[in-house]
Amino acid sequence: MEARCATEFAFDNSFARDLVGMYEPAVAATAPTPNALLINESLALELGIDASWLASPEGVDVLVGNVAPAGAEPLAQAYSGHQFGGFSPRLGDGRALLVGEVIDVFGRRRDLHLKGSGRTSFARGGDGKAAVGPMLREYVMGEAMHALGIPTTRALAVVATGDPVRRETVLPGAVLARVAASHLRVGTFQFAAAHHGTGMVQRVADHAIARHFPYLAEQPDRYLGLLQEVVRVQAELVASWMLVGFVHGVMNTDNMTLSGETIDYGPCAFMDQFDPATVFSSIDHGGRYAYGNQPSIVQWNLARLAEPLLPLIHDDSERSIELATTAMRGFADRFDARWLGGMRSKLGVAGADSGDPALVNDLLAVLHDQRVDHTRFFRRLSSAVAGDLAAVAALVPEPTSFHAWAKRWMGRVHGEGRDPATVAAAMDAVNPVYIPRNHLVEEALAAASTAGDLTPLRQLLDAVTQPFHERRGGERYAEPAPASFGRFQTYCGT
Numbered sequence: 001m002e003a004r005c006a007t008e009f010a011f012d013n014s015f016a017r018d019l020v021g022m023y024e025p026a027v028a029a030t031a032p033t034p035n036a037l038l039i040n041e042s043l044a045l046e047l048g049i050d051a052s053w054l055a056s057p058e059g060v061d062v063l064v065g066n067v068a069p070a071g072a073e074p075l076a077q078a079y080s081g082h083q084f085g086g087f088s089p090r091l092g093d094g095r096a097l098l099v100g101e102v103i104d105v106f107g108r109r110r111d112l113h114l115k116g117s118g119r120t121s122f123a124r125g126g127d128g129k130a131a132v133g134p135m136l137r138e139y140v141m142g143e144a145m146h147a148l149g150i151p152t153t154r155a156l157a158v159v160a161t162g163d164p165v166r167r168e169t170v171l172p173g174a175v176l177a178r179v180a181a182s183h184l185r186v187g188t189f190q191f192a193a194a195h196h197g198t199g200m201v202q203r204v205a206d207h208a209i210a211r212h213f214p215y216l217a218e219q220p221d222r223y224l225g226l227l228q229e230v231v232r233v234q235a236e237l238v239a240s241w242m243l244v245g246f247v248h249g250v251m252n253t254d255n256m257t258l259s260g261e262t263i264d265y266g267p268c269a270f271m272d273q274f275d276p277a278t279v280f281s282s283i284d285h286g287g288r289y290a291y292g293n294q295p296s297i298v299q300w301n302l303a304r305l306a307e308p309l310l311p312l313i314h315d316d317s318e319r320s321i322e323l324a325t326t327a328m329r330g331f332a333d334r335f336d337a338r339w340l341g342g343m344r345s346k347l348g349v350a351g352a353d354s355g356d357p358a359l360v361n362d363l364l365a366v367l368h369d370q371r372v373d374h375t376r377f378f379r380r381l382s383s384a385v386a387g388d389l390a391a392v393a394a395l396v397p398e399p400t401s402f403h404a405w406a407k408r409w410m411g412r413v414h415g416e417g418r419d420p421a422t423v424a425a426a427m428d429a430v431n432p433v434y435i436p437r438n439h440l441v442e443e444a445l446a447a448a449s450t451a452g453d454l455t456p457l458r459q460l461l462d463a464v465t466q467p468f469h470e471r472r473g474g475e476r477y478a479e480p481a482p483a484s485f486g487r488f489q490t491y492c493g494t
Contacts, residue, residue, distance in 0.1 A: 007053040009062075009112065011071035011100035015182075018207045021196055022188065026076040026097040028065025029118025029128065031175065033162030036060045037132070037454060038139055040156050043179060047156070048105045054157060063177045064159040065097070065117040072100040076120035079187035080194055081254030082304055084288055089194045091187060091254050092122030095129065098183060109211060111183050112156070115176040131171040132160055133445040134266070136457060138176055140444070141265040144436045144464040150240045151233075152262040153180040172449060181261055184208050186305045187254035193308035201308045208258050223312035228327045231302055233260025235334035238298045243342040244435065245271040245374040247291045249281040249490060253301045267490035270435045272480040274367040274374040280438075280490040299331050345430045346378050348385055348413050348423040359412060362405055370396045373480045375435050382427040385413060385420045432467035434474070436460065438488045439481035 016023070036055050044051040053059045061067040068074055076093035083091075097120065099112045115138075116130025139155035146152050156177040163173040184204070192200040205223055209216050216225040237260045241248065248255075249267035257263050267281035276292025284290070289297060306324040314320035343360045344352070367377060372395050380392040389406060396402040413423060444457040463477040470478075481488070 006048050007050050007059075008069050009047070009049065009071065009100065009102050011069075011073070012103060012109070013071075013073045013100045014109070014207065014211070015077070015098065015101065015111075016073040016075060019200075019203060021200060022192065022204065023075040023077050023098075024092075024121045026074050026093070026120045027068075027118075028074065028097060028114060028175075029163075031064040031066055031159070031161035031163060031173075033160075034060050034064040034066065034175075035160045035162070036063065037136070037158045037160055037174070037448070038155070038457075040139075040143070040154065043154050043156050046104050046106070047102055047110065047179070060159055063114075063157045064161060064175045065099075065114050068099070074099055076122055077183055077188070078122065078191050078195075079185050079254050080190035081185075081187040081252045082190075082301070083252045083254070084284070087190075090122070090191070091124075092191075093120055094123040094126055095119065108181070111178075111180045113178045113180060113183060115178055116161075116173065117175050127165070129161075129163065129165045129173050130176065131165045131167065131449070132158070132174040133171065133449045135174040135176040136445055136448055137441065138178070138265040140436050140441060140457070140461060140464065141268055142178075142262075143461060144467065145246070145262055147465045147467050148240075148244055148432060148435075150244070150246075150262060151237055151260050153178050153257075155179075180257070180263065181259040182208075182211050182257070183263075184211070184258040185254050185263075186256045186258075186301055187252075188258075189305055189308045190253060198308075198311045202312055205309065205312060212259050221313075223309055224314075224323050224327060227302075227306055227309055227313070227324060228330065230258055230260070230305060231327055231331050232334050234298050234302060235295075235331045236260065236338045237262065238294050239335050239338035239342060241294060242291070242339060243346065244432065245274070245291070247271060247278055247280055247289070248294065249279075249284065249289055251289045251294065251297045251301065253304050256298070256301050269438050269441075269488065269490055271374050272438070273371045274364065274377075275371070276368065280488060282489045295331075295335055299328065302328060302331060342430070346381075346427065347409060348382065348427045350416055350418065353412065355412075359405075359408060363409070366396070366401050366405055370398060370402070372396055375432060376478065376480065378431040379428070379433055379478075382424040382431065384410070385424045385427070387420075429468055433470045434463040434467045434477045436464050437477065437479070437481060439485045440477065442488075 039055050041051040062069050074097045076097050078092045080089050081091045096115045102110050104110050119128030135158045139158050142152050142154045156179050159175050161173040165171045165173040192204045213229045216222040255264040269280040271278045278291040279287045310320045313323050377395050383391045393399045440460055444460045447453040447456045
């Protein structure tokens with residue numbers, strides 16, 4: 001990769017040009033004493049920006065919003081959203097702004113976005129600020145997901161503002177500089193339909209196609225194609241979450257991108273013990289966004305995207321509904337293919353067999369019944385391929401049912417006739433050793449927020465950004481939370 005080593009961003013702001021009416025101009029609040037806590041040097045390299053300049057006073061002023069760089073057009077995007085099933089017609093960037101769009105060294109268009117940068121016209125009574133802890137959480141989670149190969153927005157930097165933020169207590173304030181393929185959401189289309197009508201929906205759709213699916217632009221059925229492509233990328237995304245035990249926690253339609261990137265790491269976390277009913281969010285009282293519900297929620301959100309697109313898909317409303325319904329039905333096939341293919345890889349199986357779904361489901365039933373740690377189990381499973389079944393069986397409190405399943409699984413693996421060492425290596429390449437364990441994340445955030453000590457956070461980042469490579473002395477990063485940690489809850493940090 002050849003870096004341009006620029007000391008300023010080269011902006012080309014297509015959202016501002018194309019979608020007047022879908023945003024409000026915005027200016028970040030002044031941060032009195034900004035201090036860069038983390039700079040993502042590898043991401044800066046992708047953007048062609050000199051990381052050392054970003055860490056300089058001039059760069060930090062840009063990252064925190066004190067200075068709008070040349071070519072920037074800061075704006076707060078408008079969107080609606082179904083939040084826990086209830087429709088809010090006007091949401092938008094209440095505490096964030098899109099600085100502009102940058103073409104990276106690979107020729108990709110990327111948004112530079114600030115979160116926690118102060119009130120905008122969409123603030124709805126909030127203070128527009130963010131605290132250090134939640135912004136560092138988003139940095140850690142985004143980098144962990146990126147290292148796992150899961151599409152995600154990423155943090156370019158976290159900058160402490162020097163301003164206090166009042167929540168349950170007074171906390172140090174921060175701004176997150178976030179980079180995304182775009183910030184187009186299902187809620188963007190909902191806002192266009194609710195406030196401007198079909199003409200604006202078409203403008204947003206054309207913008208989304210040009211940005212993410214340009215091969216559709218000349219197709220006569222491009223709006224149906226847009227729906228089909230978003231169905232595809234979202235089915236693959238949520239399957240990827242499920243394979244690593246990730247719970248997003250706030251899957252509102254305003255938190256679901258057209259690009260298929262994970263966005264808004266608020267009340268998110270990774271499971272320790274496998275349980276489809278796992279919920280971390282303190283406000284998800286009914287378990288709407290529980291781990292096991294995530295695929296059906298994505299389908300529900302996609303239906304909300306289909307609704308404003310119907311007038312564009314076909315002139316005849318009944319035909320349009322029929323076509324959109326068929327596109328929506330493609331979700332299950334896409335999800336099942338990605339999920340089952342991923343589970344085969346996790347189990348060391350190369351080919352396909354009609355009995356594989358039952359093999360997978362029976363294993364998950366054992367893990368659930370026995371409250372087995374999801375990540376440790378799959379990582380240790382590779383040792384069983386070479387004959388050491390005891391290491392993984394030790395994770396199962398009453399292993400009788402596991403041994404019965406393991407006999408079937410070993411027959412399936414060995415029946416393919418592959419070299420055991422090759423199989424084990426392939427399994428280790430998809431089953432991580434390290435995820436952002438909740439107790440370790442909380443420990444690191446507490447140290448950073450209360451004592452200004454970033455050492456635990458940097459050590460955690462070192463582990464989760466190399467998740468498949470077991471390191472000497474890294475045992476604590478692979479262990480689940482101790483019993484004393486108790487039931488873990490997350491908060492959105494707003």
